[in-house]
Amino acid sequence: MAELGKKYCVYCLAEVSSLRFRCTECADIELCPECFSAGAEIGPHRRWHGYQLVDGGRFTLWGAEAEGGWSSREEQLLLDAIEQFGFGNWEDMAAHVGASRTPQEVMEHYVSMYIHGNLGKACIPDTIPNRVTDHTCPSGGPLSPSLTMPLPPLDISVAEQQQLGYMPLRDDYEIEYDQDAETLISGLSVNYDDDDVEIELKRAHVDMYVRKLKERQRRKNIARDYNLVPAFLGKERKDKEKPSKRKITKEEKELRLKLRSLYQFMSCKEFDDFFENLHKEKVLRTKIRELQRYRRNGITKMEESAEYEAARHKREKRKENKNITTAKRGKEDGKDGEFAAIENLPGFELLSDREKVLCSSINLSPARYVTVKTIIIKDHLQKRQGIPSKSRLPSYLDKVLKKRILNFLTESGWISRDAS
Numbered sequence: 001m002a003e004l005g006k007k008y009c010v011y012c013l014a015e016v017s018s019l020r021f022r023c024t025e026c027a028d029i030e031l032c033p034e035c036f037s038a039g040a041e042i043g044p045h046r047r048w049h050g051y052q053l054v055d056g057g058r059f060t061l062w063g064a065e066a067e068g069g070w071s072s073r074e075e076q077l078l079l080d081a082i083e084q085f086g087f088g089n090w091e092d093m094a095a096h097v098g099a100s101r102t103p104q105e106v107m108e109h110y111v112s113m114y115i116h117g118n119l120g121k122a123c124i125p126d127t128i129p130n131r132v133t134d135h136t137c138p139s140g141g142p143l144s145p146s147l148t149m150p151l152p153p154l155d156i157s158v159a160e161q162q163q164l165g166y167m168p169l170r171d172d173y174e175i176e177y178d179q180d181a182e183t184l185i186s187g188l189s190v191n192y193d194d195d196d197v198e199i200e201l202k203r204a205h206v207d208m209y210v211r212k213l214k215e216r217q218r219r220k221n222i223a224r225d226y227n228l229v230p231a232f233l234g235k236e237r238k239d240k241e242k243p244s245k246r247k248i249t250k251e252e253k254e255l256r257l258k259l260r261s262l263y264q265f266m267s268c269k270e271f272d273d274f275f276e277n278l279h280k281e282k283v284l285r286t287k288i289r290e291l292q293r294y295r296r297n298g299i300t301k302m303e304e305s306a307e308y309e310a311a312r313h314k315r316e317k318r319k320e321n322k323n324i325t326t327a328k329r330g331k332e333d334g335k336d337g338e339f340a341a342i343e344n345l346p347g348f349e350l351l352s353d354r355e356k357v358l359c360s361s362i363n364l365s366p367a368r369y370v371t372v373k374t375i376i377i378k379d380h381l382q383k384r385q386g387i388p389s390k391s392r393l394p395s396y397l398d399k400v401l402k403k404r405i406l407n408f409l410t411e412s413g414w415i416s417r418d419a420s
Contacts, residue, residue, distance in 0.1 A: 011035045011042050019072075024050040070109060074098065078110060154224075160233055177219055181212040218264070225268045246279070342366060358408055362401055372397055372405055373414075380415045 007017050009032040021036040023029040026045045039047035055072060070078075074097055081093035090103035097106060114120055153168035154161075161167075165174035184205045194202075223229055248256075252275060263271065294305055342348055342359055347366035351359065359369050375393060382388075393402065409415050 009035055011040045019053075019055040022052045022054050024052055030054070074101065078106065081106075082110065154229055156229070156233065163233075164229070171220075177216045178212050181209060181216075184209045184212075222264060226263065227268075252279070354408075354412070358404070362404055364401065368394070368396065369405075372402075373409065376406065376409060377414055 006015055007020055007030060008014065009016050009020070010029055011031055012035055014032045014034075016030060016032045019033060020030045021033065023031075023045055026043070026049060029042070029045045031040060036051070041047055077097045078093065081096040084096070085092040090107045093110075094101050094103040094106045115124070153171060154166065156164070156166070167173070188202050188205060190202075256275065266274070294308065297308065299305055299308055341363075342356070342365065345365050345367065347370050348356070350370060351366055355366075355369065358364075359366055372393065397405075406415075
């Protein structure tokens, strides 16, 4: 009952019923907060003695108007609750503080006084100097967000997604490159009793797994860059807004096939620009040679080049007509000139003039022609006599040559028309 009565400071005699500091070493020594903070000493009491805070829990820390009537006891219970239940569990914190405080009041009081108030500004810096940094994934590393961040989903239908096993929300496939790569690290664990060899072995496993992830991402990037998925689905779209591309020559197609291994080091645009620049270089070299030819022929102005080209075209036309006339005149003088390719081959002297023309036109040697002719006539005679026979023509004789030879033998009367 003595605690309920009025108490006075033994040094200044001020009333300290609401809050006082009691010395734990001296009897009946109770001081007010002002004398205690000033280090007052009286009788055997010294300022370094242990002390005990005695209060009824009725005073406020922030002032009654700003605080809304929160007592020191409630403040202490609030701090105990935030440590015990964690930030955000306002219902449990309100129950711990007391039934007189609702969860909304607890949240508003803590946020306004301990976070946005002067205490929060003094204790919570704008930048946290000792924030923990994740050094396992530096910027640009194999597992950094810049490399593992999924690309935009492919613009394909649901049926095509099922055909590919494609998951658009994750930009992954059901069967990835090296599907069992995760087995390298699935059973790894760090133990305190691992020696240096075991640690290096586990690091090697992680390094191999990282390399496989990089290879997966590289293949996805190449497939996306070169539009391999639409090409696989057979619906390679043509953008009508883009200008039509030039026609690719046969030589350029062969060169593209030879340089196909460089696709992994160059993007699609870089590769197209590379061949486009090669084409421009070829055109420029041709133009340079043309200008050099004009200069050698005394042409110094582009207006004179049109007249020169017209005259050159006429000269080439006259030369071509002269060659045709010479060839016709050679045929009229003698037909042996057109048989120059086969006249020195064995069996040439066995052929008639018409057979010589046939062999020369179909580029067949006289010996082979005689062999084919013999087989065909022999089969024809056996069929007329009713003897079954199976024709075994040489492998070098295709259907076109066989048909021409049959027509020739029919027209010449060697075999009947119904047999051919």
